[in-house]
Amino acid sequence: MTPVDAIIARLLSLHPRKIDLSLERMWRILSDLGHPQLRLPPVILVAGTNGKGSTVAFLRAILEAAGRTVHAYTSPHLVRFNERIRLGAPGGGALVSDEQLADTLAEVERRNGGAPITFFEITTAAAMLLFSRRPADVLLLEVGLGGRLDATNVIERPLATVITPVSIDHADFLGDTVARIAAEKAGILKRDVVAVVAPQSDEAWQVIERQAARVGAPLKVAGQDWTVMSERNRLVYQDQDGLLDLPAPKLFGRHQLDNAGAAIATLRAVAPTRLRVGAVEAGVVNATWPARMQRITQGALLRLVPEGSEVWLDGAHNVDGGRAIAAALADLEERVSRPLVLVVGMLATKDFEGFLGNFTGLARSVIAVPIQQPKAVPADAVAAAATRAGIPAGAADGIKNALAGITRLNLEAPPRILITGSLYLAGEVLAANGTPPG
Numbered sequence: 001m002t003p004v005d006a007i008i009a010r011l012l013s014l015h016p017r018k019i020d021l022s023l024e025r026m027w028r029i030l031s032d033l034g035h036p037q038l039r040l041p042p043v044i045l046v047a048g049t050n051g052k053g054s055t056v057a058f059l060r061a062i063l064e065a066a067g068r069t070v071h072a073y074t075s076p077h078l079v080r081f082n083e084r085i086r087l088g089a090p091g092g093g094a095l096v097s098d099e100q101l102a103d104t105l106a107e108v109e110r111r112n113g114g115a116p117i118t119f120f121e122i123t124t125a126a127a128m129l130l131f132s133r134r135p136a137d138v139l140l141l142e143v144g145l146g147g148r149l150d151a152t153n154v155i156e157r158p159l160a161t162v163i164t165p166v167s168i169d170h171a172d173f174l175g176d177t178v179a180r181i182a183a184e185k186a187g188i189l190k191r192d193v194v195a196v197v198a199p200q201s202d203e204a205w206q207v208i209e210r211q212a213a214r215v216g217a218p219l220k221v222a223g224q225d226w227t228v229m230s231e232r233n234r235l236v237y238q239d240q241d242g243l244l245d246l247p248a249p250k251l252f253g254r255h256q257l258d259n260a261g262a263a264i265a266t267l268r269a270v271a272p273t274r275l276r277v278g279a280v281e282a283g284v285v286n287a288t289w290p291a292r293m294q295r296i297t298q299g300a301l302l303r304l305v306p307e308g309s310e311v312w313l314d315g316a317h318n319v320d321g322g323r324a325i326a327a328a329l330a331d332l333e334e335r336v337s338r339p340l341v342l343v344v345g346m347l348a349t350k351d352f353e354g355f356l357g358n359f360t361g362l363a364r365s366v367i368a369v370p371i372q373q374p375k376a377v378p379a380d381a382v383a384a385a386a387t388r389a390g391i392p393a394g395a396a397d398g399i400k401n402a403l404a405g406i407t408r409l410n411l412e413a414p415p416r417i418l419i420t421g422s423l424y425l426a427g428e429v430l431a432a433n434g435t436p437p438g
Contacts, residue, residue, distance in 0.1 A: 014115070021148075044141065047164070051258065055162060060287070166204040226238065264284075310415070
């Protein structure tokens with residue numbers, strides 16, 4: 001066990017409830033640390049259900065292409081905790097080192113003195129302490145869960161806020177309707193701080209609009225103040241300041257156009273005259289985000305699949321996320337037709353039947369696998385749900401046997417394989433493949 005692992009194990013024991021939405025404990029630890037949140041670089045705060053991490057990736061890539069130094073805080077991690085904290089530096093940043101992380105976590109642990117605090121709260125405080133001690137031009141801060149009571153929502157005057165698409169997820173903590181969840185997400189809106197709003201359902205939009213009017217937050221809304229579309233395999237963005245004809249993003253899928261558009265709209269709102277077109281082009285092309293329609297082109301797992309197979313990885317785990325990747329797969333099918341095989345593992349807290357329903361008529365077969373998490377759905381139950389959705393399905397005892405078993409499906413051509421259903425599963429895959437992020 002590394003020093004970082006040992007500290008993280010201790011921090012996980014400080015509060016019995018893994019998720020306990022409140023800001024009281026966060027304010028206390030920040031006070032004990034000397035209020036590092038007041039010494040941060042200008043913050044862009046990003047909330048939403050789907051697309052937060054990809055939007056942060058576009059923001060960071062564009063800003064770095066423009067020569068800015070950018071810190072970034074995202075969650076969850078896939079393989080190593082270090083993935084959550086990226087420290088900016090001239091010419092591009094890097095994940096926090098083990099030594100920096102261990103020292104800072106130990107310092108925050110001492111200051112906390114054993115008081116009850118959730119893992120996310122104390123590690124977010126540690127991240128803010130790190131960011132406060134290292135100069136940067138911008139800090140990109142991804143909200144963990146919800147917004148209103150999330151540990152990141154202690155920035156009283158961010159540079160901008162962003163709300164990516166809102167849908168049903170974490171209903172046991174945020175509410176069981178889109179309106180209730182949108183109300184939690186809209187809790188990040190601040191008076192006189194511009195808020196960029198990605199495409200939303202009518203139900204979510206009405207809540208966000210009301211909250212913005214209540215607090216006095218000016219809005220930049222998709223479809224009203226800015227638009228983004230695909231034309232001739234290029235990204236076309238337009239707002240009141242003009243039109244940008246840009247290359248298609250490296251991040252694949254129609255939904256990534258909206259994420260790129262939200263990032264561009266945000267940066268044009270806060271720095272309209274200082275954002276070079278060349279930086280936007282480079283950022284859109286170079287932005288990457290692991291386990292979001294990620295093509296696996298090397299690693300140990302490729303030796304297990306039929307020769308010539310395509311292997312993709314996506315951590316989508318809710319109904320709308322499944323809908324987005326199903327659309328991306330349909331686009332791939334139009335370009336090059338292949339039989340589609342899904343390898344799926346999911347948590348019981350997710351609507352796995354609704355998720356799998358997105359792939360009816362698209363997937364040739366589903367192979368269900370367990371996830372090494374307490375609330376994982378048994379593989380047989382996932383397979384049964386796929387069968388009810390009209391997709392032939394079976395189960396395997398792990399990712400390696402699932403991939404090796406695809407050969408026995410006797411498909412007419414090398415398949416397109418998508419591993420999906422959980423970010424936990426995505427982390428297991430990247431670790432087993434020997435290709436962890438960063």
